[in-house]
Amino acid sequence: MNIFQVIIGTEIFNSITEDKHFKFLRDELIKRGYELCASFIIKDEPNLIENNLKLIKNTPNSYLFCYGGIGATPDDFTREIAAKVFANSQMEYNKDLIEKIDEKFPGVDNSKKYPLAYWPKNAKPLWNNPINGFPGFFLDNRYFFMPGFPEMAHPMTIEALDKFFPLKNKKKRYTLLAHAKESEMLDIMNNIPKNVEFSTLPKLDYTSEISFAGNGAKEVYEWFKNELANKNIKFEECRD
Template sequence: EDKHFDFLKELLNGRGFKFAGSFTIHDDPELIASTIAYIATLPNSVLFSFGVIGSTPDDHTRLAAARALSDGKLYLNSKFEQLIIERLGERAYPHPIKMAMLPKDVTLLPNPINKMPGFAIMKRFFFMPGFPQMSHPMVEYALDNYFQGKEKQEYRYTLTALCKENNFIELMQSAPEGVEVSSLPAIYSDGWKTTISIASTIKSKAVKEFEKYKSYLEESGISYGIGEKQ
């Protein structure tokens, strides 16, 4: 699995943000642009994109981001240009300098390793190098600078029961507003197991709903365990 996913999921969950999903896609200009455009249609969506922002012919993300989120053009970013020249001097030409061609009105994300920044559009869509040593500090920078005070503490409780998920349909349908319920069934050599996860930003709601599932299982004589394994 991509090294970025576990890092991002753990970081976001730890700060009270929801990790909604991840995509691994080919270096195809149309696919990259359409994926970015789709995510941008989702209300309050935030995108962290890793890789394909260099200066080689297959680095399509800068232009794809411009097509999906801006006017479809790239412009020379003077701050990025200066950083490249300061680091590389004459070696900045003819190719490395191309990294400074960015969509308009971007914000640069500092790179603690080699000073070659990533960039953000609308402070919601973040584009970073593929190297974790460079990109992970950029993610932390983005969260620290653009999302402080927007965190929501989430309370989540999980159990795994020795039954099919059909057993929980009525309980799931009766979940109150503000409580998220998800089920994940699996079949093993010894039968069905279903993991139920209850979450809410209001602890009392999450606890109350979780107790309903425990009571149901105990009254039904169905074995279960707390957590994702049984």
């Protein structure tokens, strides 16, 4: 499962606002036993949005959490581009949202609000919006589109996670701190099996935090410690 996040908002780059979506989604996924594959923060620029969505669509077993750009103002492009990428540019009005708009604003002309309900064809709603009740939407049970406002988007994210991301066992990670530079351990690192998730974080005091996860991680972790000992490299195991 390759889970992507796209955060759309020119206002993040001109310092009008700060992103609050990355950490939220990352942590919620980890709680459920999942991890992000990549996160993109981009401007409200149609070609940039389209290229990001195409990359995600073309990635096998991809999932998307997209934040921003589904409003009705001229700088909101996400609905149309999502339709272009995921629904062959076909769009339709969501009747339930039209009714919701008319109920919320009775007796007035709501035609300028109706674009909020103009979605890619076959999109379904994410209703959990405690602020104004207007939903985001999702396609194919794996591409989720939400407003940029965290107060609206994060409850919708939880709704999507609860529906489509069943709880899994949290990935077990084994970590140690080696008292050596990365270069001193390259010959060992080059023999780590490719199927084991491996990362190394060098520190300014010339130590390296080394981590293993996934299938076979425990065995490789034990082997790595033994190899360090054979090289007389000191290390300490790190506990969660």
